[in-house]
Amino acid sequence: MPGKLKAKIVAGRHLPVMDRASDLTDAFVEVKFGNTTFKTDVYPKSLNPQWNSEWFKFEVDDEDLQDEPLQITVLDHDTYSANDAIGKVYIDIDPLLSCEAATVISGWLPIYDTIHGIRGEINVVVKVDLFNDLNRFRQSSCGVKFFCTTSIPRCYRAALVHGFVEELVVNEDPEYQWIDRIRTPRASNEARQRLISLMSGELQRKIGLKVLEMGGNAVVGYLQCFDLEGESGLVVRAIGTACTLDKLIPGTESKETLPSSSSPPPFSPSKPCSRQSSSSDTDLSLTPKMGKTPPPSSPFLTLYFFSDPVYFQEFPFFTLTCFPPGFLVHIGGVVSARSVKLLDRIHNPDEPETRDAWWEEIRQEIKSHAKALGCHAVVGYSESTTICEEVCILSASGTAAMLNPRFMREGCLDAGGSEHSCGFCHIPYDEFNMPFPAQLTYCYHCRRQKVPDVLFTTIDLPAEAAVTGKGCLIQARLCRTKKKAQGEVNATAISNLLPFMEYELHTQLMNKLKLRCMNALFGLRIQISVGENMLLGLASATGVYLSALPAPGGIQITGKTPSDLSYDQHISTMQKRINDTIAMNKELYNIHPLECIEEVVGSPIPDRQRSRLFRSTSESSDELSELDLSHGKKDAFVLEIDDTDAVEDIQSLLTDAPMPAGFYSCNTEVMPGIYNWTSGLQMFTSVRVYRLSNANLTNQGLNKIFTDLCENLLKSLYFKLRSMIPCCLCHLNFTVAVPEEELIQVRRHTPKHTSPILYIFPKNILVRSGENEEQLQFSMELFSSSERCSPLPEVRSRSLRSTRSLPCGAPVTVVKMTPLSFLPRTRIVKYLGIINMFFIRETTSLREEGGVSGFLHSFIAEVFAMVRAHVAALGGNAVVSYSMKECVFMENPNKNQAQCLINVSGDAVIFVRESDQEAIPPLIMSGQPSTTGADGTT
């Protein structure tokens, strides 16, 4: 019994009218934890009840404290009939279990109902008294800190990085239980919310246990996902990186980015004995194919492995995307694996082994891919799924890399990182034994080591990277039709299509990259979603020109039948347009490398080769590589004009509208090439759903539509944000889905739709302002003004004579939300705990609520409001690394119904604004720029 949870219900406000006759409400509150329930008195006839309850005390196991949320239900007392529920508040106790996080949850929290949304607010105080339990066999992992942030949190120092942790729990989805046939949708949805809250708690506890086993005290880069598998169940899974973090004493925080630990953070290398190479990702079979690539013989690897066998780990994966300088030795390239699975119908919640095995398989594959690239670790690792009926695609991707064991062992290696360094660009694989044909040159920075001519990664741009010009968002979009099918046939069809899609996405990315005269991609994210009769692929990344890499060649167009004169003419105009675009982009992104001139005017033949090897660099699957080659034999550098695909490609290349002046966009945390950020930031979520009018479209038609949709969406964003110019859209995160007919309906009624729906939502876009040097003054002014608005409600009149105070009491704390791990020009002083919330909202009066748009708009606003309120209750004033993981929308307009599920997560923090003196000349703090400032400018 090592914990005592105490809760106090103070007051309510803005409650809805529950009694029509009196226009008032007789409210009382039920506080429930586990199986214990307490009630407050009824506060009669008020919309602003003051309960001022006693402390309700729950004596519970810390295991329960981790799993269970505190449930607060506000009800309307009714003498003659059953009490009506007004709404609920779920409070995650977890932040209170770590001594370094929050100590109390206290504040106004929105009362939420799945049908009515937010219905007033309730003021509660929650505390936990935790007794130490030194039982070795304990099932709880209280005190392990969780961070969504994919870098070492700002006010901590990594003493040790233990490595990959993963866990998954499965359960039956209450929505699909037999009892659901007799209970109301509301009860069902509440059951779902409760269950998912419980499952996430359990998952976090189990991961925490693993971390404790490894000797760590924190999980960084914690990524939790739900798979709504429909009838086969509900999977909640999570991955993260276990670390031992030391809290930095305020004042020494400037050193925080350097993991200057005396104890070696042992990085776990992969098994050097495994000789298995990349296998087919898209195969249904479980047997991995034996590859041909010889294993790399890295000196680091062997050395490291033998010196630290204790920390040997099965999967040397890191969910981090941002590292202390010098941490990354080399980057190999993107590794990814996909696998198509059929969801089994019979499901046993107690045996998550099937799902575990699936992921295990994928991870093995990733590991072997990394090895093929001569790397012992995978960084920027993430996993995702896409489900369409009973077919499920599991995907994993990351960046193969060599990490610096010496650095880790000897601690502070006089941080060569603050200087520009090119080390990470150098190839990790053996030059004479390359896993794929690649064209290598000597590094343009140091002239000593070999570098590839293009680099694709899933991580953020390392701080030490030298960049020429500015970066920009690069997207590849692809649509492929597929025949409707069931079960295994469907799965096979999908897995046959996947390699082609990946190949084409890569080709597109490559072309767009070249068109912008850039040579590296960071933050690459490829999403493939399945619909009933189409597959969608969307790849986003931030392109940059790495100074260490050679200048990219131009794009050459060749025709297959150069007989026709007019045809030649056509080709040459095309070529000219492309050349013009390249020249224009160079100006636009300010790319003027020193020695690029001779490279650009490349002949078509080396170009062709080069384009081929880029692809290989970035793709890991053998199958893909083979495909690639076969395609190459047929000729076809992508821009061959005979090919319909090529025409399409050229179209898409040239139709990408340039950004309006004053805008920049990227999908990474920081925009390469822009350094002077202001603290003005604004986070958005935008969702769009399109209905395709004709289901019998061709691939090309679909592609065109898809591209237009994405472009239009971006245009809309630019227009909306025009008042913030100059500004940069950071962390632009697109998600697409093709909800199949089954999904579109609400609650299992027979669907009436005949056409597929395209469903795009770029989520968590962060807009930051900040601009080139000459405009700095201006932009600072602009945003400082909007920043300083006091959150106080404007109460103008002195309430000299007022005897009754108005219900507006304390001012609402302004809570910032950002998908970034930091807030520019501020300093994070405390992490208060992880925010992980799941909501369902349903309606049976869709039209009355303003249609689908009105419904979703208010729901998203409500979710934001609840996140903000919970952060404020923890004492925080911002959420960093915020992301909307899941947003599933279903509607049935014929029945006037809609339903939506949203899952959000992030880290609640307290930040303080750097005072102006501190921010501009960072003289204080031992002569080093304060970290936030320094990182903000990388």
Added chain:
Amino acid sequence: MSMELDVFVGNTTIMDMEVYQLWLDGLTVSDAVKVRMDEGALLECEANAEVLTSDTMDQFRTFQMCERLLHSPTKLGSQLLYQIPAQNQRILIERYYEFDSVFAREVLGKKLSKGTKKDLDDISCKTGITLKSCRRQFDNFKRVFKVVEELKGPLVENIQRHFLLSDTLARDYAAIVFFANSRFETGKRKLQYLSFQDFAFCAGQLISYWTVGAVDSMMEDMDVDLEKEFLHELKDLKVLVNDKDMMDQHKILVCAALRGKIKVYKLMEVNFKNLSRALINLASKLTHTKDVRDLFIDLVEKFIEPCRYDRWTVAEITLFLTHYTNAAHCLGTFRYQMIWDRYMGVIKSCILQMYHE
């Protein structure tokens, strides 16, 4: 292919105040898009019609969702749903409660009831203000009226506290509430030349000097009603016309002061008794609610029109009223100085405000 759903939600609610105005004006989305196009919105950021429509719809939806909160502005500051910077909150509220004085003029003095609400169609046709906007403005009047009607204390301050409006706007609302409560006649043809601002000024005067709150700031009663006791005491002023001596002496004093100073002296001398009688009779009748309602029409018919007929200038009226008021103090037998000043002060400034074409 059609857009089924299109939402854009920011952590800080972003609002384009130009679009807000279009929304307040009661425009439909397509009309608003047209207006924005005409204003050159397409030139910015390479926008196209689709982008503009999407943005307009989105903004309109945001405003619509905020409207509920704007009905009780104090809630806007404490609500959690939308994170709106204080500066923007203020603008949102102020603009929402702003009204067209043409519209206010039409509704002024009318009972803020369902019946009047039905006449909004006519008002909309007459003024060219969209029906939607008329409804909003009417509902605002009604809402403010309902909240402050029963409240004690200064009217303007009450309105400011409950609706967080600027001083000027709160004063205008005070006028509207005051007129609606006392139901002053403003619709007569002869009063048509008066603008909302004229009446608002008069209302301000009445509130400041003739209500209970005006004398006793520790208020028992509220600002909305005229002080009964005062109206009753006004009857005493009748001596000024009933007592022949006093009236003659009053006239002599005024004439002595004005001789050679005004062009219309002759006419004034002839008309003095009529004018004085008109003002004094008006005062003595104010105990009847009916006559209070007719205050303005009486002022126009009995005083302003005769003067206008004789082509008095504003300056002449000012002089006349000043001396007319002051002369009463010199009447040895006149004992009601306090009441007299309180009455004439307001009447004078009202007449001056109302004396124009």
